[in-house]
Amino acid sequence: MHTIHSRIKQARTNKGLTQAELAEKLNISITAIQLWENKDETKATAPKRKRLEEVAKILGVTVTWLCTGENFIQTDENPKPTENPGPSDGYKKVMIYDIDLSKNHENINWILSEFEEPLLINNNWFTSKNLISDDLRAMRVKGNSMAPNLDNNDIVIINTNDVEPVDDETYAIIYNKHFFIRQIRQTVDGINLISSNSDYETIKISSNHLDNFIILGKKVWRCG
Template sequence: MLKERLKQLVGQESVLSFAQKCEIGESSMRKYLDGRVPGLDKAAQIAKACNVSLQWLATGEGAMRPEEQVAQKSDEYIGIPRYDASLSAGNGFWNIDTAHELDHIPFTAEFLRRRLGRSNPDDLIILTANGDSMEPLIGDGDLVMVDQKKNELTDGVFAFVLNGMARVKRLNQTLAGDLEVMSENPLYRTEVFRKDDLINFQLIGKVVWCGHHFAR
């Protein structure tokens, strides 16, 4: 269980010291140690602070340490790079040019083939979505995998930059060439950008996978 792996990481260290290292409140950490499952963002935070694989922490599978995962050079798992850049489901800025690679999230080669139709991970990246406009499809803090090779505008959920702002939304291009930017959350209205206003529009890629929080 995840709480047992957390206890393994705590070891002889005090819960307070461990929580501070992970930049998580002590009360929240104690709840995780008692069995409450942390959200995906918090689990990733703990994994980073302890230099362990997020997959190992979440499921107990794979190598415990990221360097061990790399050393295995297994054909069974393929690591998709995760960056410290965020896509906004509300407001935000695309900062991939200044982002650095945090780690790799492992996926099986079979998953890439069968679910994504990919034989290799080229141009696949994982980013974090912020905001609630794409709820319940994509939640605040969820990880999204973006296929940068799918950079032709078709119906679907895409990561894109418009007027210097990076966003993740459902897109639809009208027959007149205008762009409809739609949210999943009914509290947000559909935005329509005229063809002449799309000079500063850049498609990053299509969202092909989303990793939801373990708990809300």
């Protein structure tokens, strides 16, 4: 199963639920379920984080598995293992971090989240993306400035080894001791930080102020 849409359908059918029954348990319309499971990704939608947690609980799977396919599905046919999968099982961990902005922006203090389970990602994903697990860090999105592409409390993985700006790619950024996740667009005068949400104005950074600007890494994955 290659998408969140197909994994929701698989988990639902494994649980023996119809679309209508799942909709009833979630107190939503059957149309919402149909959109989640739509094979056409241009028309499909996905549940937001809070709803996704409800779906995972009802279907007996993990949020990580629904998002990535890189964790074990919990069904009677495939019971929960006694230990978490590790590198020997073909998985690598990507830890979830917060960032301490109290110090100089050049001295980034990554704080390992005490309350978050690491993401378990299949080795094949790293190979297919030509990524090294030690270069990757996961973090929570705060706010809705990148909605609908990224919503509040989504998880993103950034590649800390990819800090050269490419137009219209999304990066984790620190500017003037503030943390942002934004699209970048280079201009003749500097760099623009662009929100997906039109309620947020573009932040224009002139070349004279780039000393206060640092790219932490490029977004390579998200789940919400």
